[in-house]
Structures are given as structure tokens and as C-alpha cells.
Amino acid sequence: MSPRGVAMPDIRERLFAAAERVLAREGPGALTSRAITGEAGCAKGVLHAHFAGLDEFVADLVLDRFAHTARQAEALPGRVGEGTVAGNLRDVALALLDSGGPTIAGLAMTRPAASLRLRRALEAGAPGFASVQESITGYLDAEQRMGRLATGTDTAAVALAVVGTTHHLLMTGWSGAPDPREQVRRLIALLAGAAGAASDDAAAGE
Structure with missing residues (x-):
């Protein structure tokens, strides 16, 4: 437990990571300021x-978490010509799905003040979908x-399908729902096939 008055490096990330662990272990109902600071091992008033x-x-x-995923997506141009198109798309889609996870994104939507702050930040240009x-x-x-990628492929529509579906899965994730990661993998395989891009399986057989 960190004593009062002692500066802690990266305290925001420490609290964020603690909140993710509480949510994963106990669910949204257990997420309180006290639970977060206790999990982070810091004084109760730090949050x-x-x-x-x-x-x-x-x-x-x-x-x-959205900003972190946006940075990963910005690195995509460096992967042009490497691996497979399907694999590169899948990595970014799964990273977006994990950007806070369905539980965290859903929690934000159930808290009106949090949802409003999130929407205003995105409207103001904060990195997001x-x-x-x-x-x-x-x-x-x-x-x-x-x-x-096949000539004539509507790349903007493919990108919209990937991001739109991932957004839907984030907002509708709940206990007992189908595995969203498997759904993302199936979507990417379908889109890659329609666009004439090599799949991971095809590349492995080359």
C-alpha cells in the first residue's frame, strides 16, 4: 500500500488496470472507487x-483503451505487403474488441454521465472508432x-463492416453471448474472401 503523499508513477494506468481486473473477476456491480484503489494497492482517495x-x-x-487501439491501427501501413491482409485486419479488429472489453464499454453505456463524457470526447476528435x-x-x-486486394474492392465499406461489427459486439457483449472473438474471425475471413485477399490458411499452404 502506497503511503499518502508519495508520488506513484503512471497512477492512471495503474488504476485503469486495477479496474479491468475487478471487472473481469467480479463484474460491473463490484466496480467502486474503494474496490479499484484496493486492487491497485493505493490510498482510498487516490482515484x-x-x-x-x-x-x-x-x-x-x-x-x-480506444486511443491505444487507434495507435495500433495507425501502424497498419507498416504492415502493407507483410503477412496476410486477413491476418492484419483480424489483429486490429481483435485489438479494438479488447479496447476495454465488452464489460467496460457496456458499463460506460449504463452510466449516463460516463456515456455523455465519452460521446463528447469522441465528437471533439478523441481517437475512437x-x-x-x-x-x-x-x-x-x-x-x-x-x-x-482485388481491384474494385470497396475498401471503405470493408473498413466500415469491420469497425461497425466490432462496435456492435462491444456494445452487446454479455455473459452467455457467443464468443465475440470467434465472430470477428469469421467476419474477417468472409470479407477477405470476398475481396480476393489471401487467408492465413492459404498463406500457410504456399
Whole structure:
């Protein structure tokens, strides 16, 4: 337990990671300021020293994870011509699905103040689904120019399908629902096949 007055490096990330563990282990009903700080091993007042309250904390957690995924998507151009198109798309889609996970994203939507803060931040340009979609479109355009994607493929529509489906799965994830990761893998395989892109299985057989 960190004593009062002692600075802790990366305290926001420490609290975010603690919240994710509480959610994974005990579910949304157990997520309280006390539970988060206890899991993080810090003083009870630390969360409120960095956030106005639990709603702000939840919204900022989702925004932080979205930003991390957006950075991963921005790195897609560096993978042009490497691996398979399907594999590269799948990696980004799964990263987006894990950007806070269905439980965290769903929690934000059930807390009106957190949801409003999240929406306003995204409208103001915070990295989110739109920026990931743009990165995927740009990546697919580059792969198309290299001939690894069929000429005439509507790359913007493929990117929208990937991001839109992942968004849907994030917002509707609940206990007992089908595994969202398997659904994402199936979607990517379908889109890659329709776009004439090599699949991982095909590449493995080359």
C-alpha cells in the first residue's frame, strides 16, 4: 500500500488496470472507487485526486483503451505487403474488441454521465472508432495498389463492416453471448474472401 503523499508513477494506468481486473473477476456491480484503489494497492482517495468521480474514471478508461487501439491501427501501413491482409485486419479488429472489453464499454453505456463524457470526447476528435476506420481504409487502399486486394474492392465499406461489427459486439457483449472473438474471425475471413485477399490458411499452404 502506497503511503499518502508519495508520488506513484503512471497512477492512471495503474488504476485503469486495477479496474479491468475487478471487472473481469467480479463484474460491473463490484466496480467502486474503494474496490479499484484496493486492487491497485493505493490510498482510498487516490482515484478522486485524479478524477472527478467514478463516471469520469470509467469514461477516461474507455477513451484511453480506444486511443491505444487507434495507435495500433495507425501502424497498419507498416504492415502493407507483410503477412496476410486477413491476418492484419483480424489483429486490429481483435485489438479494438479488447479496447476495454465488452464489460467496460457496456458499463460506460449504463452510466449516463460516463456515456455523455465519452460521446463528447469522441465528437471533439478523441481517437475512437472513426479514426480506426480511417486507418483500416488507408491500409486496404495500399494493399489494393500492391495487388493483394482485388481491384474494385470497396475498401471503405470493408473498413466500415469491420469497425461497425466490432462496435456492435462491444456494445452487446454479455455473459452467455457467443464468443465475440470467434465472430470477428469469421467476419474477417468472409470479407477477405470476398475481396480476393489471401487467408492465413492459404498463406500457410504456399
